[in-house]
Amino acid sequence: MPVKSVRAALIPLFTVTALLSACGDSAEPTAQAPKIPQVGVVTISAQDFLLTTELPGRTKAFRVAEVRPQVNGIIQKRLFEEGSEVKAGAQLYQIDASVYEAALKSAEATRLSAGTLADRYEILVKDRAVSQQAYDEARAARLQAEAALERAKIDLRYTRVLAPISGRIGRSAVTEGALVSSGQAQAMATIQQLDPIYVDVTQPSRDLLALRRDLDAGRLQRAGDNAAKVTLQLEDGSEYEHEGRLEFSEVSVDSSTGSVTLRAVFPNPDRILLPGMFVHAQLVAGSRSDAILAPQQGVTRNPRGLAVAMLVTDDNKVEQRIIQTERTVGNRWLVSDGLNVGDRLITEGLHMVQPGMQVEPVPAANVDNAGAANTAEQEG
Known part of the structure; x- marks a missing residue:
């Protein structure tokens, strides 16, 4: 082979070897320290x-009064608007009073007659013109007549059906012209006092036992005045703006549910809480x-x-x-x-x-x- 051809073939080989040697000198491996997370x-x-406990409960009216007639008769007027607020003593219905007005006059006449006879016998008994027994019977008749007169006045007053409590009255079960009777089973209307309002919640008896154990062991301390405070969460998840207080706890456990009923009372000025609403109450159980x-x-x-x-x-x-x-x-x-x-x-x-x-x-x-x-x- 010619010398020039050999030299031409060796030049690429020398070039590659030099490059590899140079790379080997500069590419020494360096150890990297592991990164700490x-x-x-x-x-x-x-x-x-x-520590508060959330318990389910339902609202109940503070007072409930079912309006029923005390005398028999025909309803002449209804004097309230259904669903409105009524005051104690306000007239709700008017029952036909004509029969009771006549009975009152008859009782007044009987009272006058019996009183006159008793006064006359009082004079005569002193002169022994009548016997003491006759005089005593006349006095008794006067007392009976006075009692009958008072009863007649009461019956006449009962023809004006009055609201026994203040509150919101519901729908009327009777209308004008309806016959009502004393002691009937059906209520004419129902009045519920909504401000304040009760909230009855139930707590499992086992939770009460666990709470008592924590208090006795010192893991929890009694919360003092805060223990009487209760807050409410409404059905839509919103918080009720007014704070209530715990009234009492039942003294017995419901055998069917194994729970104890606790009652709290809340102010309800805006009538947001209505009887029968489902709520969640937060009660303070203790402090730590x-x-x-x-x-x-x-x-x-x-x-x-x-x-x-x-x-x-x-x-x-x-x-x-x-x-x-x-x-x-x-x-x-x-x-x-x-x-x-x-x-x-x-x-x-x-x-x-x-x-x-x-x-x-x-x-x-x-x-x-x-x-x-x-x-x-x-x-x-």
């Missing part, structure tokens, strides 16, 4: 709060001064269903801990065991960590710290 943490602290409330974002469940929290230790390593939760308190868990004051709970980046892993803790941004300051939350 960053997690958001919340420092656990103890706080005061009022050293409660630990953990954000729900930092609590998960393991395959066995136990509550698990991921914590950051003093040397910034992840520790998994099983905790005990009692109930939800707003957007937090009330923790009874497993967490201590000062623990750093991971609420952000849980999907990136494992127990024992080194992490970089930073303040969590996914927790509303304002909610932790609330001292009264509702039971979930």
